[in-house]
Amino acid sequence: MQHYDAIVIGSGQAGTPLSRKLAGSGLKTALIEKRWLGGTCVNDGCSPTKAMIASAKAAWSVYHNKSLGVITDHFFLDFSAIMKRKNDIVQRMRSSSEKSIEDTQNLDLFYGNAAFSGDKQITVTLNDGGTETFKADKFFINTGEKPSIPKIEGIENIKYLTSTTILELDSIPEHLLVLGSGYIGLEFGQMFKRFGSKVTILEPSERILKKEDSDIAEEVVKVLTEEDIEILLKTKAVAVSQNGGQISVTMEKDGNQTQLNCSHILVATGRKPQTKELSLENTGVETDEKGYIKVNDRLETSAADIYALGDVKGGPAFTHMSYDDYRIITENVINKGNASIKDRLVPYCMFIDPQLGRVGITEQEARKQGLDILVATLKNDSVARSIETGDTRGIMKAVIDAKTKQILGASVLAEQGGEIVTILQMAMMGNVTYDRIMNGVFAHPTYAESLNNLFMSLEQ
Structure with a gap:
């Protein structure tokens, strides 16, 4: 059984730089990643979506430029080229992360699923087969979140899309139905409308963006409706079924049900922490009712020498906040400081246009x-x-x-x-x-x- 000074589980925007910093400080360190280096931001979030949004903005500009006196009679949208560019950017950033890990001395990288199997002990089911068990003095959990799928009759029988799988499409949806009007739903909705899809957004609440002021939300609605995006408020999907190439959706509003047919459904109703597979019950690490790891202002969990960083601890789920978590841990663990997340500013940007x-x-x-x-x-x-x-x-x-x-x-x-x-x-x-x-x-x-x-x- 190998022993490390520190083990980082998850290579997101906190885990990757933290593992390098820990190793650079002289601690024998292991980084465990179940899929790809870089986490959601590099692989399924910021980088790929913003690359595609740039293409969508260029498509919108073709029509907008008419008001500036620049007329384009015809243009062709090459979706395969858009996706290739997105994939190239992701691979470039992922490869950069891989090289930075490979070039770091005192740092071992393992690909597989980690679960706590005892006190200060994890067992990793390796992606290439077999298992390894490690012990460490300190653990840092950076496993992030994944899409949460609502309970809708028939949802398990259709090929719905998530924020991850929508990035793997090889053609533009004819009619994209978006469940949820949060940042993910609005960004993808506007993007695919600009690519040529008909887009309908369902929101069960009385308005979108409830955490924003109503006048701001109203302006966002104005922007989206001007682009012929249909937003149905106080409306939820209660049942779905596949009918050949179409998906039939039963919607409910004020107790009344109506039907809608679409070609694709994007489920963008929220995300949940990736903690279930960690077997945290073997560590004494406490979670809340939703599964998020409880931490104090220094990102310490209820178990000594186990920390949680990034989205897995709940709170604002933004890349830059995860990176700030890394800075706080670095200051406290390596420099023996007293950094805190208390009262820090939380800036963010939704990349609609x-x-x-x-x-x-x-x-x-x-x-x-x-x-x-x-x-x-x-x-x-x-x-x-x-x-x-x-x-x-x-x-x-x-x-x-x-x-x-x-x-x-x-x-x-x-x-x-x-x-x-x-x-x-x-x-x-x-x-x-x-x-x-x-x-x-x-x-x-x-x-x-x-x-x-x-x-x-x-x-x-």
Whole structure:
């Protein structure tokens, strides 16, 4: 039985750099990965989807450019070329991760499924056959999440798509039905609409994006419906069946049932942690009712010397937060520091077009907390740069502490919204008050300059 100083289970955006850092610090380290290096981000998430979204944006631009006086009579969308480009990008990034692991001394890589088989002990069922049992002084769990499939009559009898399998399509769906209106559902829905699919989105709630302010959600709906994406609210699928090349879906709204036929269904109703296979009951590691690993602010689990990083611990499921978990563990375990996840900012961006960039708290969260706030809003049809580029969709919004003038949060639905909201995040990090931005001098005409006008709206 091999003994290691540290074992990392899962090679996501936290696990891969952590394993290298641990090994580089002199600890004999093993990295266990059941599939491919890089985790969801590299293989099934950020990299492949954003590559495909870029192709979808180019397709949309063909029609949009008519308003700019650039007319294209005919164009051909080569889906196989789009998928090849996506695959090439994934392979490039995956290979980079593999090389970085191979070049790291003191680090062993094993491909297989790990399960705890005793105190500080795991048994790995290797992908190429056989098993290995290892012991270690410290364990770091970075196994992430996977799609959660809802209980719908007949769902197990059809070839539904998930955020993983939709990336393996070899043709464009004729009619894509999306179950769920979260980030995954909206990004794929808009993408495939731009590729030529008819798209219908089902959302059981009264509106999409319930964690965002209602005015932001309304603007997103406006963007999507302008592209002829059908959004059915307060509607859920209760039964599905395969009828030749079509899928029949029974939908329910307000107690009434209707039928819809589509060619493909994307299940985008949520994700669940990959903890069941770990046999955590053999370790003393506690999980919540959904299976997420419980951690404290230092990412320590209920079992000594076992840590959890990334999506598997619950909370914001974003690559950059996983990477920050790695930094926190590195500081505490290797440098003997006292880093914490408490009160850290959680920026994110939904890559619909225009992008929705977000950081800090929303207006609805601030009012629920009873905070004394100011709210600045600016429609993009008042932004010079937006008018000049011919894309005035969206809105900018900031929530400000009325007394201190500090920015508490921001939502930017705009072309390059993720980049614009990062400026506001840096202001929050540096305690730059809104009036300093309002009176700042920014290059004209840029999107950043519109932040002058955003905060000027508070003075009118």
